[in-house]
Amino acid sequence: MRANRKIAFLLCCAGLLAGTAQAERADRAKPINLESDRMHVDDTKRTSVFEGNVLMTQGTLSIRADKVTVRQDKDGHQFGSASGNPAVFRQKRDGAEGYIQGEAQRIEYDGKLDRVEFFNRARLLREPADEVRGNYISYDSRTEYFTVTGGTGTGTNEAPKGRVHAVIQPRAAVGDAEKAPATAPPKR
Numbered sequence: 001m002r003a004n005r006k007i008a009f010l011l012c013c014a015g016l017l018a019g020t021a022q023a024e025r026a027d028r029a030k031p032i033n034l035e036s037d038r039m040h041v042d043d044t045k046r047t048s049v050f051e052g053n054v055l056m057t058q059g060t061l062s063i064r065a066d067k068v069t070v071r072q073d074k075d076g077h078q079f080g081s082a083s084g085n086p087a088v089f090r091q092k093r094d095g096a097e098g099y100i101q102g103e104a105q106r107i108e109y110d111g112k113l114d115r116v117e118f119f120n121r122a123r124l125l126r127e128p129a130d131e132v133r134g135n136y137i138s139y140d141s142r143t144e145y146f147t148v149t150g151g152t153g154t155g156t157n158e159a160p161k162g163r164v165h166a167v168i169q170p171r172a173a174v175g176d177a178e179k180a181p182a183t184a185p186p187k188r
Helices: 002-018 025-029 171-179
Strands: 032-035 038-042 047-058 061-072 078-092 101-109 115-128 128-139 145-149 165-167
Touching: none
Parallel strands: none
Antiparallel strands: 032 047, 038 047, 047 061, 061 078, 078 101, 101 115, 115 128, 128 145, 128 165
16 A cells, blocks of 8 residues: 555656646646656655656656656645756647747746746747747746746857847747748848
């Protein structure tokens, strides 16, 4: 009986990172599949650690990381942290076409506040064409409010030092661009 409780706790905790921006709500009712090289469970502290090439899937949600730590507080709120080089998630948007994709060195989920935070070289993509990059991104799913803080690097996957980079396509232009034939750039 105790072993079944441990497995149920692990699976409930592993799903905590599914609370991302406009995520596919049906995913929460789907089974969680987890793969890693190692797993450590502390039942008394309600903490589980998955290490080494971690892959978690639940419906359309997938998370890839080097390490995923999940815990549950005494009130049943779930918290999680995924770290990697980078940690990556992808999930279908609820009631819309396309996916939400994100990556950062560390992704934190707070189930009590219903907030997802991306730390260090953070990047979010909302298909088909919106993107935001910075050093820190916070998303409050209760209010659907984003906060982005400037980047630290100058590479192609990062915003310029101290700056936020965003690409937000006009909704009509996205559909028109897909239908329009490609044209050559004007000659100068």
